Amino acid sequence: MxxxxxxxxxxxxxxxxxxxxxxxxxxxxxxxxxxxxxxxxxxxxxxxxxxxxxxxxxxxxxxxxxxxxxxxxxxxxxxxxxxxxxxxxxVAAVLLVGLINSVYMLRRMRVEIPENTSIAVITPGESKAILILPDGTNVNLDRVVDSTDTFIGVAKIKRNEGTILFEEDKRGSEMEYNTVVTPKGGEYHVVLSDGSKVWLNADSKLKFPVNFGEGGREVFLSGEAYFEVVHDERHPFIVETDLGNVRVYGTQFNVRRYVDEEEIKATLVDGSVGFAKNGQEEGEYIKIEPGYQIRYEEGQEVVVQKVKVHNEIAWKNRQFSFERKPLDEIMKDFMRWYDVNITFEDESLNELYFSATLNRYGNIETLLRFFEEGYDIKFEINGRNIKIRRK
Structure with a gap:
């Protein structure tokens, strides 16, 4: 060299x-x-x-x-x-906040990168998505090569910003829908025709009308999204999922409903929202205050609890943040964001609990070393497959 x-x-x-x-x-x-x-x-x-x-x-x-x-x-x-x-x-591109009930002194932290591992293979997620137009046409939002802002119908793609803005299409009257899909390892920012803003997390899908009608403003979500909704008393904003609907009264909130998880979670940051299970009427919505979260699993009762909002919306702020969270749930977010497959050699390792705040854009090998500091476990990386075992 x-x-x-x-x-x-x-x-x-x-x-x-x-x-x-x-x-x-x-x-x-x-x-x-x-x-x-x-x-x-x-x-x-x-x-x-x-x-x-x-x-x-x-x-x-x-x-x-x-x-x-x-x-x-x-x-x-x-x-x-x-x-x-x-x-x-x-500390090695990681913001470390304690493990279980203690904070590690940084001088004890070490970065260990396994031998025979290509660190260039696994990279953090980035702004990329697929736009599905009403006629079924797919537009790859991370492959638009024009160096200037790009227009697709009434949609404007802001170059180098990971944002797509929709304007009201005054030409049409039929209820047509656009869909934005983020893959694993992707995220995207969507501005709807009413000015409401939506940040989509990895492995998510948002379906919404090209034009909002005279009634409510309904959108359909699978995955996770953060919303900043423009207040409009005459046109309520509703986020529909397969487990129930979140009714919005002009606010900022987060909705998480992944199909491989059993529950829906709606966390209120500011304003007011309500939740109703499928089949319930408007008067049956359960409302919450800022700092609270609604959780619902099919067949169970709706649970309202106070939460640390920072942890629930950390993904939007470029972080992973969790407090006494089991390792298997943490790794689900890692799999979606880094587009990897993670398995446990011993199922008992699923229930190890961790507390930390980590850089969501950090190198995955460095982040995984954090978990090895707390328990006698080892991460073995082979391409995009990661196995968790005991040392």
Whole structure:
């Protein structure tokens, strides 16, 4: 390996903080994959960075000693002490918040990347979706190559923003529907013709009218979505699912209803919403206040409980956040976001509980190391298949 094949140490530091753009992340992955010694270099850098006290002016000199192929600055005029309070926000692209009832000291954290693993294979999700027009035409929203805003009928695709905006089609009167589908490893932002905003999580589908009629504004959801609904008393907004409907009175809220999960969850951030099981009338809607969540499983009673809203909508804020959550439920979100298949060698491992806040755009190998810190478990990665077993 030649000496001129180097990477700026500031980029490596920013990666540990989870601050890289997609282009910078690809640059890092390419640099990382070219030489096995870089794995050791990066691990040792993380260990050094996570020590009790680090002086920024010492970093270039210290890192230069770790590997001869990096050219680093050796003199800094400015000397800044990075104390532990700051460091707890920067550990290998992971924001770590405690495990079960304790917080790990960052100096004990280590990044371990398994041998014979291609880190470039599994990447975080990105803005991509399929738009299905009323006539059945499919438009791949991540493959539009025009460098400017693109128009498809009354839909406007905002380039490089992962957003599609719909305008009212005054030409037609029939009730026609558009559908936006996000695959595993995808997310997308939709602005409906009434101005209401919807953020779709991975593996989700939203069906909605091209034009909202004179009555209610009904949309159909499978998966998970965050809504900011424009208030309109004369035209109530209703999110329909296969288990029941969420009636909206002008608000911000999250709805989660994946077909491989037994329940629907509606979490209110601001405003007011109500929920009714299929077949119930308008007067039977159960209303909740901000900070509360409605949960319903078919055949059971509706449950209303106060929740930590941050955990429920963390996905929209670029995070995984969970508190005393079983490992199998956490891994479902990992599978959808990273488009991988995760299996348990021992079913008893399903019920291990974790609490943390992690960077949703972090490298999956780094994130999985967090779980290994708390229990005697090991993640084995083979392509897009991941097996969880006891060490």
């Amino acid at each position: 030649e000496h001129n094949e180097y990477i700026d140490w500031k980029l490596l530091v920013r990666r540990m903080n989870g601050e890289l753009s997609k282009e910078e992340e690809q640059k890092f992955l390419m640099w990382f994959a070219k030489d096995p010694r870089r794995k050791e270099y990066y691990e040792r850098m993380v260990a050094e960075w996570n020590s009790d006290i680090i002086h920024e002016s010492d970093m270039p000199k210290g890192l230069a000693k770790l590997d001869q192929f990096l050219y680093l600055q050796r003199k800094k005029k400015h000397r800044v002490m990075l104390r532990r309070r700051w460091l707890k926000w920067s």
